Amino acid sequence: MRFHRQFLSFSVVAVLAFPGVALANGYQNLHQSAMGLGTAYAANGTGIDDLSAIFSNPASLTRFEGWNASAGVTLILPTDTFESLSATTSSGAPVTDGTPAVPSQFLDTTVSGYWYISRQLSDRMHFGLAFNAPWATASDYTDTAASRYTASSTELTAYNLSPVLAYQVNDKLSIAAGLNVQYYMSKFSSNLPLDPTAPSLATDASLTFEGNKLAFGATIGVEYQATEKWRFGASYRTAINHEFDGDVEIDGPAATLAALNAANIASTGTAQYDIATPWMLQLGAHGQINDKLEVFGSATL
Numbered sequence: 413m414r415f416h417r418q419f420l421s422f423s424v425v426a427v428l429a430f431p432g433v434a435l436a437n438g439y440q441n442l443h444q445s446a447m448g449l450g451t452a453y454a455a456n457g458t459g460i461d462d463l464s465a466i467f468s469n470p471a472s473l474t475r476f477e478g479w480n481a482s483a484g485v486t487l488i489l490p491t492d493t494f495e496s497l498s499a500t501t502s503s504g505a506p507v508t509d510g511t512p513a514v515p516s517q518f519l520d521t522t523v524s525g526y527w528y529i530s531r532q533l534s535d536r537m538h539f540g541l542a543f544n545a546p547w548a549t550a551s552d553y554t555d556t557a558a559s560r561y562t563a564s565s566t567e568l569t570a571y572n573l574s575p576v577l578a579y580q581v582n583d584k585l586s587i588a589a590g591l592n593v594q595y596y597m598s599k600f601s602s603n604l605p606l607d608p609t610a611p612s613l614a615t616d617a618s619l620t621f622e623g624n625k626l627a628f629g630a631t632i633g634v635e636y637q638a639t640e641k642w643r644f645g646a647s648y649r650t651a652i653n654h655e656f657d658g659d660v661e662i663d664g665p666a667a668t669l670a671a672l673n674a675a676n677i678a679s680t681g682t683a684q685y686d687i688a689t690p691w692m693l694q695l696g697a698h699g700q701i702n703d704k705l706e707v708f709g710s711a712t713l
Contacts, residue, residue: 439549439568443486444468444526454708457696458635458645463528466540466576468694468710469647470588471633473538473578476530483527490519499558503609507558520550540576540590545569547596547689555613560603564618567599570652570689574631584637592629596654598622598687606668617668621683623658629689643698651691658683 443449445464448456456468463482465472499507526544533539547570553559576590600621605611633647660681662672669679697709 439547441488441524441544441546441548443488443524444544444546446484449486451708453712454710455696455698456710456712457647457694458643459696459698459706459708459710463530463540464526466528466530466542466578466588467526467544467546469633469635469645469696470540470574470576470590470631471578471586471635471645471647473530473540473576473588474536474580474586474635476538477532479532480530481528484525486524488522488524490521492519494518494559497558499561501609501611505610507561507611518551518553520552522548522550524548536580538578538580540578542574542576542590543572545571555603560616561605561611563600563602565599565601567597568687570594570596570654576631578633586635588633590631592631592649592652594627594629594652594654594689596625596627596656596687596689598624598654598656598658604662604664606671615665615668617662617664617672620661620663621658621685622661623656623683623685625654625656627652627654641700645694645696645698647694649692649694651688653686653688656683656685656687658685 442453442456444467445456445460445462447460447462447464448468451459458465458469458472460468460472461475463473463476463480464484465475501507524545526542528540528542530538530540547568549566549568551563551566553564555564557564571594573593574590576588578586578588580586598621602619604617604619606615606617629650629652631647631649633645635643635645637643660683662669662677662679672679693713695711699707701707
């Protein structure tokens with residue numbers, strides 16, 4: 413990591429003036445089904461036998477007659493570490509301010525919940541409603557980390573409400589489509605050095621971006637009971653692009669804020685940035701070999 417002489421003005425002005433783009437693949441939360449988790453997601457796509465199956469394939473909804481409901485909570489306990497983390501100023505001096513300079517356990521413990529309900533509308537038509545958070549992460553770095561000018565904390569959560577209609581075409585084939593109503597909450601923080609050539613915690617300011625956005629996507633699915641023993645499924649979830657008009661706030665020591673103000677850098681402003689939750693294709697296979705043996709297969713692209 414290298415800091416340039418123009419870092420102070422560039423960091424604020426560029427973020428305020430130009431949109432950035434982030435992709436969500438790195439924090440996808442697949443923990444939306446107890447059975448899916450219990451089979452290491454091999455049952456995703458067509459093998460899950462409770463209502464949470466509609467997360468990975470909405471066409472699975474036709475396998476559940478009458479009224480149904482399913483809910484769950486997952487406790488996520490991540491472990492993490494940095495290796496060989498370092499940063500230097502524009503003059504080549506190392507960024508070191510206090511201990512530890514390398515953050516440990518920066519990913520936060522989180523709780524993820526989900527619920528699903530369904531009702532059979534007719535012999536062939538089914539309605540379902542799902543709520544979950546398929547994209548989420550939270551991290552908090554120590555203030556003394558050498559990486560503090562890149563990130564000090566991150567909170568990203570995409571809540572998803574999905575109404576689904578599924579139709580059983582015949583005894584073998586089912587199809588489904590649903591709407592994804594996604595509310596995305598984002599918050600980023602990093603330190604801002606008053607003097608990029610000699611950054612110091614004593615004069616650092618904190619820079620925080622925060623924005624929420626509602627956007628929409630769609631999901632479709634198909635499930636095919638090929639034989640009495642074998643079933644196959646496929647589903648596709650569209651990408652959802654969130655275009656944020658977020659808020660920016662700079663805080664810190666009074667002397668630092670006064671120096672920024674003298675440089676015509678305001679302590680509040682707006683930021684335009686994009687975060688895309690990417691498209692996802694899931695394929696699944698389930699085989700009931702005999703009364704004691706089942707096989708599952710799943711692929712996610």
